[in-house]
Amino acid sequence: MSYRPRKALIIGAGIAGPVAAILLRRAGIESAIYEAWPYSKGIGGGLQIAPNGMHVMDEIGVANELIGRGSVAEAFDFYSQGGQRLGSINRDMARRFGQPAVNISRATLNEILIDKAWCACVSLYFEKRLIKIEDRGDQPIIAYFSDGTTAEGDFLIGADGVHSVVRRQVVPDGPQPFDTGLIGFGGFVPHAVLDGRSIGRHVETTFGQSGFFGYGYCSPDPNDGVMWWSTQPAHGMDAAMFRALDQATLKQHLRGFHRGWHEPIPDIIEAAENIVVTDTLDVATLPAWSRKRSLLIGDAAHATSPHAGQGASLALEDAMRLARLMQEGQELGATFQAFEAERRPRTEKIVAMARRNGNSKREFSATGAWIRNQMLKWLLPLGSKSMEFMYAYDARAV
Numbered sequence: 001m002s003y004r005p006r007k008a009l010i011i012g013a014g015i016a017g018p019v020a021a022i023l024l025r026r027a028g029i030e031s032a033i034y035e036a037w038p039y040s041k042g043i044g045g046g047l048q049i050a051p052n053g054m055h056v057m058d059e060i061g062v063a064n065e066l067i068g069r070g071s072v073a074e075a076f077d078f079y080s081q082g083g084q085r086l087g088s089i090n091r092d093m094a095r096r097f098g099q100p101a102v103n104i105s106r107a108t109l110n111e112i113l114i115d116k117a118w119c120a121c122v123s124l125y126f127e128k129r130l131i132k133i134e135d136r137g138d139q140p141i142i143a144y145f146s147d148g149t150t151a152e153g154d155f156l157i158g159a160d161g162v163h164s165v166v167r168r169q170v171v172p173d174g175p176q177p178f179d180t181g182l183i184g185f186g187g188f189v190p191h192a193v194l195d196g197r198s199i200g201r202h203v204e205t206t207f208g209q210s211g212f213f214g215y216g217y218c219s220p221d222p223n224d225g226v227m228w229w230s231t232q233p234a235h236g237m238d239a240a241m242f243r244a245l246d247q248a249t250l251k252q253h254l255r256g257f258h259r260g261w262h263e264p265i266p267d268i269i270e271a272a273e274n275i276v277v278t279d280t281l282d283v284a285t286l287p288a289w290s291r292k293r294s295l296l297i298g299d300a301a302h303a304t305s306p307h308a309g310q311g312a313s314l315a316l317e318d319a320m321r322l323a324r325l326m327q328e329g330q331e332l333g334a335t336f337q338a339f340e341a342e343r344r345p346r347t348e349k350i351v352a353m354a355r356r357n358g359n360s361k362r363e364f365s366a367t368g369a370w371i372r373n374q375m376l377k378w379l380l381p382l383g384s385k386s387m388e389f390m391y392a393y394d395a396r397a398v
Contacts, residue, residue, distance in 0.1 A: 015159075023319055047311075048309050052313050056320045080373050158294060179238065188274075247275060283302075
C-alpha cells in the first residue's frame with residue numbers, strides 16, 4: 001500500500017479491539033469494530049489488569065475509573081490446602097512499577113472500554129460474525145459477515161481472541177486452540193462471605209493436592225464484590241460437559257472437589273451463584289501474525305493460558321504499540337513486520353511462563369504435593385523477582 005491508511009476494520013470488541021480503536025483514532029485513523037456477540041453488560045468472571053496493562057489504561061484516561069470500580073491488589077498470598085502460608089509475591093506494585101494491579105469483573109471492564117470507544121467516536125457493530133476476508137491488491141479490504149453484510153477498510157485487525165476467525169484467514173493451516181487438561185470454574189460472592197477474614201487488598205490463592213483456588217476483592221459492591229476461581233484437572237469431563245449441568249450440580253461438584261480445604265473456601269462455594277465454567281486453552285506459536293493487510297493482536301496472535309495473569313495486559317500493550325507504530329507512517333507491511341518483531345519475543349516468554357505455572361495446578365500424590373509446597377516456600381521469592389520484567393514494561397515508553 002503506497003498511501004497512509006485511513007480506516008481500520010477491527011474484529012472483536014473485547015479488550016484489545018476497543019483500546020486499539022481509541023489509540024488509532026489519535027493517530028488519525030478511523031476505526032470500526034465488529035463483534036460477533038450481542039452487546040451485554042453481565043458476562044464473564046473476574047480478571048486482573050497488571051501494572052503494565054494499567055499504564056495503557058492510564059494513557060486512554062480510564063485508570064482511575066478501573067481503580068474506583070475494581071479493587072487494587074496489593075499482594076498475592078499462597079497457601080497449602082490445609083491453610084499453611086507458603087509465601088507472598090507482588091507487593092507494593094504501585095510504588096515499584098508506577099501503577100497498581102487491579103482486580104475487576106470482565107463485564108465492568110468491557111463496559112468501561114466500550115463506553116470510552118463510543119466517546120472517541122469509534123463505530124461499533126454487534127452481532128457481526130466474520131466469515132471471510134477478501135484482500136485484493138489496490139482494492140479496499142472487505143470483511144464478510146454471516147448476516148450478509150460487508151465492511152470495507154484499508155486494513156483489518158484481528159482482535160477476536162483465542163477462537164479467532166481472523167487467525168484462520170491469516171494462517172490458514174496454522175495451529176488450532178488446544179485444551180490444556182485444566183478446567184476453570186469461577187464467579188462472584190458478596191463481601192460478607194469474607195467478613196471476619198482480614199485479607200485486605202490481598203489476593204489469596206491455594207495449591208491443593210489436585211487443583212487450585214483463589215479469591216479476592218474485585219469491586220466495592222457489597223453484593224458481588226469478591227471474585228473467586230477454581231482450577232481443576234479435567235478427569236474425563238471437558239468444560240462443555242460441565243456447562244450443560246445445572247447450577248446445583250456444579251456447586252455439588254465444587255463441594256466435593258474442595259472438601260477439606262481451608263476456610264473460607266467452603267463458605268465461598270456455598271455462596272456461589274451463576275458459576276461460570278471455562279476451558280483452559282492454549283495455542284501453539286504461530287508462524288506469522290499478519291498476511292497482506294490483516295494483522296492479529298492479543299489472544300488472536302499469542303493466546304496465553306491464565307496462569308501468569310497477563311492475557312489482558314499483553315492485549316493492551318499490543319494495542320498501544322500498534323498505534324504508536326502506525327503513527328510513524330511506514331508502509332503497512334513494514335509496520336506489521338515491525339510490530340511482530342517487537343512484540344513476539346516478549347509475548348512468547350510470558351506464554352511459556354504461564355504454561356510452566358499451570359503445571360503446578362495438576363494432580364499430585366500426597367508426597368508430591370508436600371514436596372511442591374516446600375519448594376514453593378523457597379521458589380516464590382525468586383519467582384517474584386523473575387516476573388518483574390512483566391510488570392516494569394511501559395508500552396508508552398518503548
